[in-house]
Amino acid sequence: MSGGANTPVETLPGQPPVGEHGALSCGKELSFSPGAEARFARLLTRYPTKQAALLPTLWIAQEEWGWISREAVDYVATRLGLSSAFVWGVVTFYTMYNRAPVGRHLIQVCTSISCHLNGAEEVFHACRKKLGDLKPGQTSADGKFTVVEVECLAQCDKAPAVMVNGDDHARITLENLDAFLSELK
Amino acid sequence: MSDFQPVLSARLGKKNSCALATYVADGGYASWKKVLAGSKTGEWTPAKVTDVVKASGLRGRGGAGFPTGMKWTFVPPKEKRGAKPVYLLCNADESEPGTFKDRILIEKDPHQILEGMMLASFALDVKHAYIYIRGEMVHGAEILNAAIDEAYAAGLLGKNVLGSGMDLDLTVHRGAGAYICGEETALIESLEGKRGHPRIKPPFPAVSGVWNAPTVVNNVETLCCVKHILDRGADWFKGIGRNERNTGPKLYCVSGHVEKPGVYEAPMGIPFKDLLAMCGGMKGGRKLKAVIPGGSSAPMLTAAEIIDVPLDFDGVAAAKSMLGSAAIIVMDETTDMPKAVTNIAKFYAHESCGQCTPCREGTPWLHKMLKRIVAGQGKKADVEMLLQVAGQMGNGMTICVFADAAIAPVLSAIPKFREEFEAYVTKSASPGFDQPAAAGITSKVAERTAEGMHS
The missing domain is CATH 3.40.50.11540 (NADH-ubiquinone oxidoreductase 51kDa subunit)
Incomplete structure (x- = not known):
């Protein structure tokens, strides 16, 4: 299902412990920085309901803290007058909210049909192997890389397409993979 | 033009x-x-x-x-x-x-x-x-x-x-x-x-x-x-387009095995072969095998079926597929059809929202069965069973048309490239517990495919 709702939260090396409602804990209380607070305030003026601001508020939270921890769920829920369970339900539905810390470079390899026809699975496999035999979704020991497989990135003319954090990369093949990875510092 | x-x-x-x-x-x-x-x-x-x-x-x-x-x-x-x-x-x-x-x-x-x-x-x-x-x-x-x-x-x-x-x-x-x-x-x-x-x-x-x-x-x-x-x-x-039901300029997204994949603008209803020429033809001069004309949800068409089709809503519908988002995915003779269908099935299994049982359960089952087939562990009855499972997912069984989209590649590719799927299960070393094939269901299901997608 979308957002891996069927996928149990795996405790991979280096991950914090599982907290209530299945979410991982970051171990500290959170609140928005002044910059995030200003963006949040502006958000609320753009919708007729507070709840509609949930997806964008989670985006702010992820930009603030890098991932959506149990504490982030609780904090966002309180700010929007929603229950934590509801917010967690939304978080788990979507694939882009990180439910565990990720590496500095989140390498997202598209393996949907047009990329598949151009050898994307081999690229995904080789990429994980080169970065230390990482499992899908696992972060390298130095915290630099997380490699995940994603669905169509709407870059089918540039297959195989890869996105690193928010940046698009075109035609990543077995031939240029080394050069591509060495540019990620 | x-x-x-x-x-x-x-x-x-x-x-x-x-x-x-x-x-x-x-x-x-x-x-x-x-x-x-x-x-x-x-x-x-x-x-x-x-x-x-x-x-x-x-x-x-x-x-x-x-x-x-x-x-x-x-x-x-x-x-x-x-x-x-x-x-x-x-x-x-x-x-x-x-x-x-x-x-x-x-x-x-x-x-x-x-x-x-x-x-x-x-x-x-x-x-x-x-x-x-x-x-x-x-x-x-x-x-x-x-x-x-x-x-x-x-x-x-x-x-x-x-x-x-x-x-x-x-x-x-x-x-x-x-x-x-x-x-x-x-x-x-x-x-x-x-x-x-x-x-x-x-x-x-x-x-x-x-x-x-x-x-x-x-x-x-x-x-x-x-x-x-x-x-x-x-x-x-x-004044632009093939006829008054299919008007205006259109953006076509061409990907897969063509020389120059990309977005091409043409009058609505450009014949497939003209669009292919705009893209520099098939990659490496290889032979065209099949095309998905409207994004992965559209039933696949063979080379012979697509080559002269005008790419507009009614033109592609007449060929028993759909123009959809005009995402033309081109596959050449080297394409392993069962593997391509397995890839698409993986997508739908991942993206089902989980609301309706036929879709939530059906999409992962299609993917699992296809994975088993391409891994060389399929059973003879698996090919028929795929059609049977897919036949129970679409046509109004669910709230939205996601399930219809998910079954379209399976229901179109198997009848058209059946020998490829069967080659996998024949090669398979699995002793298998073959179930009696569901006689008659295949052709009926295949007929319904295209129709279901347009409603």
Whole structure:
């Protein structure tokens, strides 16, 4: 299902412990920085309901803290007058909210049909192997890389397409993979 | 056809194409200004804008091909909807595998989209419109936001736009990774801050959509067409295309095994072989094997079936597939069909929203069975069983058409490339516990495939 709702939260090396409602804990209380607070305030003026601001508020939270921890769920829920369970339900539905810390470079390899026809699975496999035999979704020991497989990135003319954090990369093949990875510092 | 000049993609290669200044220099926002000025003299009314769009024959570019002007007329008139506002949502959740046309419009010519939205908002009496953009398009969202800021600063949006008395706000709303949110009622749920679960229709969004208010959801390319129709008139738009049911310029996304994959603009109804020639032909001069003509949800066509097909809504439907989002995925003779279908099945198994049992359970089962087959562990009866399972998922078994989309590749590829699937299971070392084949079900199911997709 979308957002891996069927996928149990795996405790991979280096991950914090599982907290209530299945979410991982970051171990500290959170609140928005002044910059995030200003963006949040502006958000609320753009919708007729507070709840509609949930997806964008989670985006702010992820930009603030890098991932959506149990504490982030609780904090966002309180700010929007929603229950934590509801917010967690939304978080788990979507694939882009990180439910565990990720590496500095989140390498997202598209393996949907047009990329598949151009050898994307081999690229995904080789990429994980080169970065230390990482499992899908696992972060390298130095915290630099997380490699995940994603669905169509709407870059089918540039297959195989890869996105690193928010940046698009075109035609990543077995031939240029080394050069591509060495540019990620 | 040779004298066709690109319309939607005309500005994409220009320098600073995203800037308001260059857009205005190219004649941008002339229609918006014309309509607003005309609204004061009575020359332009919302009904007149709708009529022009209706007369153009414009059909939605998101996949369904529903007539845009008619969709607009489903919004109840002011006296019936009372104090409820009307919302316009621009569907920029482009996620259909093989589709990447909206992305280039967003990234290279955002003001074109905004002007289309402004004109549609005028026609529909909208005060606040939203662009729902998929989460993965991080830069696309930034570009749209920058364009919107410029439009506000220039008085093209906001209170009392250009002194017309009309207020209009525009907000970009980012998704967060979920294919289903491209389905319009799932998009609405997602905009409301929920999981993207499609709603049961009726009520249709035009009557009760986002925040229970009348809502129109239009695709990015559709809204761009609206701008050009208002610029140059319905007759001009109708003059482009194969016939009056398939009008206007069209963006085709060509990917897979062609020399030059990319977005190509052509008159609606360009024959497949001409489009293939525009893309430099097959990669490495290899032979064409099959094509998915409308994104991964569209039934596959063999080389012989597609080669002369005019690529428009009715042309592709006549070939028992669908134009969908005009994502033309080209596969050459080296393509392993069972593996390609397995890949598509993986996509749908991952993206099912989980609401309806036939889809939630069926999509992973199709994927598991296909995986087993291509891993060389399939049983003889598996091929038939795939058809049987797929046959129980679509055609109104579920709330939305996701399940119909998921089964289309299976139901089209197996009959057309059956020997490839059977070769895998014959090679298989699995002793198998063969079940009696479900006689008769195959052909019936295959017949229903294409039909189910168009309803």
